[in-house]
Amino acid sequence: MTLENEQPVGTSLGSVEDNLSQPGPEPSVREGKKELRDLFADVGEHTEELILNMGPQHPATHGVLRIVLRLNGETIEEAVPDIGYLHRGIEKLAEKWTYPMVLPVIDRMDYLSVATNEFVYAMAVEKLLGVEVPARGQYIRVIMSELSRIASHLIFFATFTLDMGAITPFLYGLREREYIMNLFEMVAGARLTLSYFRVGGVREDVPDGFKEKCLEYCDIQEKMLKEYDQLFTGNRIAVHRMRDLSILPPDVGLGYGASGPTLRASGVAYDVRKSEPYSGYENFDFNVATRTEGDSYARYLVRLDEIGESLKIIRQAVNNLPDGPYMAKVPRVIKPPAGEAVVHIEAPRGDTGVYLVSDGSTNPYRMKWRAPTFNHVSMLPYMLKGYKIADSVIIGGSIDVVLGEVDR
């Protein structure tokens, strides 16, 4: 049987390597392998590098991400991510629709954290219109987006542990997410794609009993976080596999435009909620979860810590939910004056931004989405180089990719 050295179409395998400065984790080992190969060459045998396609149909690439790996044995010599399998042209579609019509489609960007998508889009339109959201509306938005953040991080926990072969924590993570889905259903009627935010506020007020249910959930989640730690965080095999894996130095992370937990795990305490507070985040007492190690374990721990911080915010917001209107006075037909707006917020995966241009009509002239995981995927060649195939899924999981957002 021969393994053909097939060159994937449209992907140059030489160019990426030139841009990388990091030599990989164990240069001595790699040198040794080369010597071994030369040894075989002398006796008439030869070894070849193996090109392996990870994805787009692969259970561990979190969607339809395709990574072309050039392998020496099990070691990754080069990795080239190939995106675009989930491209739906949402940015272009937005130009054909009126401002409110775009909102439900925005849900399909980062489908694991729907509320933050709607949040940033609604904020951009409000900025164009010059509308101020009333306090109650702002607080409800904060609650929904923090619940969304927890749901997203739970999915991260679930799939990340699954990437390491532990199947049980996967179901634990999804079980707690179910509470959030029920809360969403209670408020918005939908479980995943909410369409709950509106330009100027939210669609409707939170129903009776939401406050109690929400606080009840916070207590359950707090307890379960300890259970996750018992089940997985302290597990020696898990720690052994994650620690020192794919260390991302802060300057490299910043250079690639990384943000969110991925960057905060490298010691950069950058959080839009703190640096440019929006929607009343300045009223809440919470910490920015930060680690300095920069490895996969740190990225994992930062996300778990963030669940705790989000619970804090939700408790404060629910307990201090102000009275008053939940929606500002907005004209029936939204027709912002010509101009442009740039808004960014802290989504679960990082700094999500939108650039909206209005030409004075009912449709956006241009919408540009800044997806944090797009930058994170572009770091993959740097982060994967020199590690094993088994590590590739952990590293890919630790940056928490959602392809809906990358491809748009």
Place this chain on the structure above:
Amino acid sequence: MTALFQWAADLISSLPKGWVVLLAALLKSIVIVLFVILNVMFMVWLERKVSARIQRRIGPNRVGRFGMWQLIADTVKLLGKEDIIPSMVDRWLFVLAPLVVFATSFLIWVVMPLGPNWETPANLNVGVLYLAAVTSFTILGVFMSGWGSNNKYSVVSSMRAAAVMMSYEIPQVLAVMAVAMVAGSLSLTDIVGAQSKVWYILLQPLAFIIFFISSFAELNRTPFDLAEAESELIAGYNVEYSGLRFAFFFLAEYANLLAMSALMATLFLGGWRPLFPLPGPIWFWGPVWFVAKTYFFVLLNMWVKWTLPRIRIDQLMEFCWKFLLPLSLLNIALTGLVVLARV
């Protein structure tokens, strides 16, 4: 009725001696095959239920009471599948591999003492060596399937499987050697016989731990299930298989788990020897104890499998060669000293 028995006894005694031995071996083989297959079917159901409970699910509960007929339903489904042989595979290896894996999973039972009066079909006086030989057959089948599938994932997986299984064979055999040294025999029947006073899990705790850890690698189960690591290699060596051929791999995994658990029960927990005496004949309770001890290890294995994440290949090899192997050699040296001192 008595006349019928008399007639059968007469018939058997009138046969030449060789025929009787052959007939007995044949009957025993049928008993073994039925025993293994019934247990495997039960274990598939058990694993689904146990894993469901660990994960706070209910598990199969639609087909029959407690979902007991789930495996029958699954088997019928797999039988109904189209038999696909991909065009680029090495046909001979591809077709043969599942059979090799499945058939060899029965071989251990040839020397396994199931009860006090059970004469094994082949009472080999080198039973332990035979075990070491037949447990490595699985590697052959796995490697054949991985290589024959002509799939990159399968090749990587079968390389891993070969490396892992061969490495872990060594500490495992060394652990069994220590047991054989204490028992003074290589025959499994004699090893059980030697455990009349104290079980070897107390005399050879180190050997037990080494054997237990190695058994996970040998069985390809989490945390050492690198060969079928579904997160990176999808399903590993059996990724190209479907239908009944896949079912063979699936069932062989459980047959091997049963065999390995039975082996641990025999070597370290005294096989069919009772933990406490029960009223009634030992020929009845012996096999019951044996099965109970076997299922103790089966459940232990499932518990570990559904709790731990998977270890990485280089970490696994490091663990084997730098930790388990020296430990098992140390164990042999200690055992040797003790055995010498006693003589």
